[in-house]
Amino acid sequence: ETAVFQTPNYHVTQVGNEVSFNCKQTLGHDTMYWYKQDSKKLLKIMFSYNNKQLIVNETVPRRFSPQSSDKAHLNLRIKSVEPEDSAVYLCASSPDWGYAEQFFGPGTRLTVL
């Protein structure tokens, strides 16, 4: 099956802990993304990575960092979670930069207690 896969589906943790979310795409795409979706369903781009260049949204706190082993994987690490990090994190991929549509994974729901 060709798609974008994310693990885990859900994660509950306490303030100050470190968490890591995995994303893998089997679509053969060159570019991957991480989005944060808040409780009002608003989508905010966090990172974009195409195996050559990482672009970070300047509003993303430094405790967030992407980690990539190859162009099919882009994980997200949060070093010390805060309550405001509670959200759904969506991973996406696209065949190219620019105008192509993006394909999304099912998301990871993070709850910070």
Next chain:
Amino acid sequence: AQSVTQPDARVTVSEGASLQLRCKYSYFGTPYLFWYVQYPRQGLQLLLKYYPGDPVVQGVNGFEAEFSKSNSSFHLRKASVHWSDWAVYFCADASSGSWQLIFGSGTQLTVMP
């Protein structure tokens, strides 16, 4: 700055009725526009996309959208809504050709029996 506006946060229609969800974009160059749907507890799925050409584009599940340069709009339509269309709908703009896909704030569609 480039932006996408979905003026209706919530729309309620009866099953079998027609539907229009509104989207306005602000980019003044060549438009590349998308509609995505997000079903409960799932990621985003592409409904349809507009690349420069025919202003009316057909998508999946009976959805279509019409691009209007004069109105800076890309409204989504469906002739007869089904209960399974209950979801959040996002309009998105890739017109800048940059790494960012600009999303609107979403429209929650509720389908009444």
